[in-house]
Amino acid sequence: MSAVSHLRFALPKGRLAQESLALLRQAGLPTPPRENGRRLVLPSSDGEMAVEYVLAKPWDVPIYVEYGAADLGICGLDVLREGRRNVHEPLLLPFGHCRLSLAGPASRRDTPLRYESQPRVATKYPRLTRDFFVRRGINAEVIALNGSVELGPMLGLADLIVDLVQTGSTLRANGLVEFRTILESQAVLIVNRAAYRLKATPVQRFLARIRSVVQAKGEGP
């Protein structure tokens, strides 16, 4: 092994990409110039550590990290909870805020959810959705979709949906309103359990850098 500690980092493509890169840059870590290369190894400016970046689909980041294909990664809490991956999650990051909500047609009668009989619920989050209904004793039919969940009620595919909401404009445009928040989500830094031990020194160094940025932001104006 080389003297410079080498960490592999799973960087999510898409929604969280830009802010993840900005955070790493603020932490004094080298970042890939553009979001295109698949695998890149970059040393930090002070030569203290080298980071190898792997670009991954957001839903795959927790899987990469659980299996140790990457030592660390950034993903949304929504994705992490849905996947139930066994990883460490030392730090919440100050971006990617959104909520996982139960929504339905604005025209829905204002009755408690528990009166529903076998509601059909379309979602990209079948596990969290099932848990939500099971805990209330409601036998929901969960319809797992890969996208455009908000079209479900309009097409007669589902009575309700569970989806990620940032501003609510997509819901409104489709005649939907939020009924419940299932999960408040934001970006989270995750670490492989074995790497946390076997690469303790570089991992802790990495965490310290990120922590200082996160804390500075939390206390800033």
Next chain:
Amino acid sequence: MTVDYRIRPIPEGVADYFWEEAYRRQALVARLLELFRTWGYADVIPPTFEHAEVLAAQASPELRAEMYRFLDRDGSTLALRPEFTTPVARLVGTRLYDWPMPQRFCYAGSVFRYTEPQAGRQREFWQAGVELIGARSPEADAEILVLTAEALDRVGLRQAHIVLGQMRFLRGLLDHLALEPSQERALRWALERRSEPALAEFLAQTALSLHQRRVVERLPLLNGPDPRPILAEASDLCLNPDMEAALADLAAILDVLAGYGVLDRVDVDLTEIRDLGYYTGITFEALTPELGFPVASGGRYDELVRRFGPDAPAVGVAIGVDRVLLALRRSEGPGSRAASPRPVAPDRYVLTHGDPRALAQVQAWRRAGQRVQVEVNGRDLEAARGYARAVGISVLYEWRGDGFREIPVEGEAQ
């Protein structure tokens, strides 16, 4: 009923192992058992299935949920063994309780858990391990730790590291704090996930004295590769004799590990609280850089044997054979022999032409431990060459009346 075996030859969660992969598996298990025996461990072969209530005696809720259960003819519920520790404890508790203690047992075989196949592990997967029953001393704990490090070393995982916890430290703290169940869950979750925000939230929402707060805040620091300073740090944080006793116990274990010269293979983690049901003292996992998952785990279980008979303290470890094999394959890199499995090639492939003198020579080689494969389909030299090429044999031997002649097999194996 007809089953189309071409479409679904075997159910999900089981695997056929054959050729080199099966050979490696058997060889690994044999090496581990051989090592265990040199430490004085006696073989034990528990049944593949037994009463579900026995196997569930002190299993964690997760493990209970993962057991394969089925009905016996008389209506009682049976289960496939999900691990070996409980069957061995049952054997000692019900039948061997008056044999002089301690008793040492080693085992290897497959266990069954209804889980998603993951990290080299199917629903039927293999464990090899030891149980040391009837000893409560730090020396006994240390023996299991050293044996684990030695076993992983022997099989080729020289960078394996053991993370050692002592659950009585945290349990002592939790007893002292006497939290509401939901608060305790929150604290355990924060520690288990190493989540700083979750720990901060717990502290914000829980009424604690200043001193208690200081202890909880510093818990996440109580782990790392240098055990002694961690124990020193922890000794300032003890709130009751249980916590002190846990640290004294760990310190005594570390002394023995130092004596064996394996202290550098061990990390201490006082926040390790894997909920494994029967563990009561030290708990540990072995990690290796090739794999994101532990390759072995174990600990002390002083309350399990008494479920089946007279009280006896115990400690043990189970090595995950599948994960060790996967880690070894990773360490060899892609393109290694194991990556593209083949039958293990014989040392010699011979055409004897039925000559008794040739057969005598073949028998002599075999008795000396060589793998000798005799042509039994009547192939001539050319056909034998073709066969040898196809299966990856590089030299064949033909009997020429006064001895075997070595004939190289040209060309690449297919």
